[in-house]
Amino acid sequence: MPKPRRLLVKAAKALAVAAILLWSLAPIVLIVSAAFKPERDIFAVPPTLLFEPTLSHFGALWRRWPEFFRALGNSLVVTVLATLIAVAASALAGYAYSRFRAPWLSASAFWLIVVRLIPPIVVTLPLFPAVNYLGLQDTHIWLSILYATFFVSLGTFVMRAFIDQIPRELDEAASVDGAGRLTTLVRVIAPLAAQGMLAVSVFVIVFAWNEFLFAFIFTSTRARTAPLVLADMVGNFDGVEWGTLFAAATVQLLPVLAFVWLTQRYLVAGLTAGATKG
């Protein structure tokens, strides 16, 4: 390629990268930085880059919205429970679908996908009275079961793809040594499929931590999660206390953002395994 043209391509690429960065990060950076800015700097135009960081908005959040922090605790409990349920169920089913072949097994695997075509809001309707009747309304465990259920299909296929990579000879060797299926699964397969389990967890954790609709319908006080309280703050917003709102959004966002960045590798691996092979 002639030199001027190469430079042009390079410039175009740099411009595209800048646009992508601005698009992806600017909204997040603005809100998170505003949470640490003194009130007068928040809406300065152009945005101030140098400011005296303050924690006063977080203090105000703590005083005015104590339920936000209780809700964060609920979010944490629900997220952990949902992840445990989803990973366990997906790992068991993924193992079965990886190791055994039978027409009825393939049919049941296909079934797992077909059922997922039903939108979540559609099942809330019949579940609502049933959940009330069973006394599960506004409980952590019910919300966790819901979240886990909606990731069991994807989870199963991700786990199958990962377990497919583990040689069957290992199962057989364990069996010769007298290990049963469950022992083999826990002692031999699980450690080797840990990456897959992590990939499934990333999906479930991000979903459960951020989910709005189910929490909106199935919780009221005891199991209320953080996104709902944040939505309340948006709804009751008086147009004055921007800092408090940004502080809450930041607290809700940063843990899961850090988590996604830390586990980026598994997220990509999981998406590849789930989407291309499932």
Added chain:
Amino acid sequence: MRETLATRLALIAPAHALVGGVILLPACYLVWLSFQQSTFGVQATFVGFANYARVLADGYFWRAMANTALVVLAVVHIELLLGLAMALLFASGLPFRKVLLAAVLAPYAVSEVAAVVMWRTLFDADVGHVAWLLKALGLPTLEWAVSPTQGLAMVALLSVWLHLPFTFMILYAARLALPTDLYEAARIDGATGFQAFRRVTLPLLMPAILIAALFRLIFAFRLFGEVWLLTGGGPARSTEVVAVYLYLEAFRYNAFGPAAATGWLMVVASLVLAAPYLWRLARTHAET
């Protein structure tokens, strides 16, 4: 290894119990419910297709359906275009690729609620930075709370922002899986960059593009939080989407029968919207 049927069943039982109990069983009950007249504390009575007729005769339902279809089609296709362009850009070699990937993935971690906080602030007429920029450029700002079209545009913008990372990752992973020697061959044969894209990249990426489109079409149809939190369906129910319509029927007007019927119409509509892609995908599979 000796296998019993019981082991196999036991292994898949938890997953199927969850899916069956939480999705399948309620869905079956919903079929029954959609043929009944029912509300809180009243004995249900069989009414045939009356609920479907009522919903299909409701102008608000059609408005919600049109809004949903419009937003979903716009969102999914914008995502596919941007996602594809970004996947090709990343595959062409970029410095700091890992850091850039992390940046692109960031919106995936953001909740609908937090995203609404961000974009509402950016477009706030008094203090928003984007609103200020638009004004400085002499452009009108987005009046998402007043104008239905602009409200839906804002919903679409938010949706694209939240879900682009997912679409991009599927396409990027697929692009990375393409063998490099094909490009060598194309280059030796004298293909230009664009020709290589048309004749090599695009056909080979087609299955991944179709899968991404299907995934997103079906999931985007569930759109609820963005609309609920941004416009609440207003002004005057003009920005409602199907999920919001269903929610209001069921939980505000306690009309369970029509809400159940809406649920099934929603499933059917999302499949109709996805059908052309499903058909293409089935054909590409048959060819290979």
